[in-house]
């Protein structure tokens with residue numbers, strides 16, 4: 001018998017489960033083209049790209065040379081600023097050489113005065129930076145301070161006058177926000193700041209969570225949508241798929257690649273959005289998702305880390321993708337806890353397929369499959385697929401096991417097991433209950449007993465019992481189920497310990513009180 005519990009909308013599975021893969025299949029006509037181009041046009045293009053970079057470098061170096069420390073705090077002006085015209089021309093020439101013969105522009109770019117920040121999505125490729133050459137001027141980026149020290153890059157980068165972020169500095173976030181605000185208030189003297197708010201590359205199948213950096217300053221933003229409407233996708237550079245150099249070469253081997261940029265109307269935040277960067281970010285994302293016709297998901301960079309962890313644990317990568325930020329907010333689980341849960345999950349999931357079966361669940365808990373076990377299992381199995389995936393496991397632990405695994409449940413259980421009231425549980429005590437409840441054999445009980453009895457003195461003390469219960473909270477609902485079914489039998493109506501999903505409204509409120517850890 002399967003109990004259905006009302007599901008909270010916000011915990012449903014995302015429409016796009018893994019936007020971090022790019023599978024590229026080359027047909028053999030494509031291979032022939034690549035081989036032919038590799039020995040003809042592609043090297044030529046690469047040479048030309050090299051030349052444009054070599055020409056651009058001294059121009060940029062001159063433009064930023066011999067400035068006093070004071071000057072460096074001011075926007076470039078006069079002849080220094082005018083050098084951006086040849087630089088933009090060289091930039092576009094480079095774009096052309098990369099096989100983007102005609103970049104299609106829709107809409108109108110705004111000036112730095114109208115929109116101090118440009119927000120570009122979806123971010124899927126190193127080629128996305130080519131968008132820099134199609135703005136009002138060359139925009140500034142927000143960049144790590146270390147990048148400013150790289151030769152060649154450094155001159156080009158400092159020409160764009162980036163907002164540098166010092167990773168070591170604990171105030172770096174605040175400083176970055178203030179710097180963006182300071183520049184925004186100069187009425188367009190500074191270049192615009194370009195931000196890819198997703199913070200990592202996806203395969204453009206959805207818009208993932210926006211980081212709040214671009215939205216904290218509360219200034220008008222111009223959203224810009226990027227599209228690569230090509231038959232062959234030689235651009236997407238995400239967590240799983242071809243590397244950057246492969247993609248560069250494959251792109252150089254295309255006859256013509258299409259890139260489309262759509263400039264959306266400037267989005268000016270209202271008072272409410274200025275006060276609430278999260279709301280501002282969500283609304284801008286909505287506008288962009290509508291313009292792109294893409295769904296949104298709540299994936300973040302943390303999911304990528306969990307995905308890599310899953311891979312290291314020999315699980316399918318997808319099993320780590322749970323929309324961490326959402327679960328964190330709803331259930332208050334930290335990233336560390338999530339990593340631990342993933343390890344535990346992989347230790348239960350012996351087959352490594354990313355789904356726990358009833359058999360594996362029973363093996364992990366060392367309890368034979370029984371009515372109780374199946375009941376609890378089906379509570380975890382939210383979509384009724386017959387298996388528990390990592391997401392269901394995390395939600396199950398939080399909503400089903402943790403709420404009942406309280407001190408009072410544990411001590412009640414201890415009392416019941418300790419039927420002879422000696423203050424400890426002997427192996428006979430344990431066998432007596434477990435055999436009745438779960439038809440466990442003597443051998444199975446012995447094995448379990450050995451595990452709980454840490455100091456091997458033949459007695460399970462309350463301390464040992466509690467430690468075990470806390471390590472395996474999955475036991476708690478089993479025990480409660482057994483308890484209630486027994487009580488129910490007595491007065492004729494058995495009932496499962498269904499944890500009402502309202503319970504997580506409590507944690508909802510807790511979370512919206514604002515302790516979202518990483519943004």
Ligand SMILES: *[C@@H]1O[C@H](CO)[C@@H](O)[C@H](O)[C@H]1NC(C)=O
Nearest residue numbers: 017018019021022023203205
């Ligand atoms: C992008 O990700 C989605 C969702 O995982 C997948 O269905 C799609 O095939 C991916 N696209 C490519 C080109 O790999």
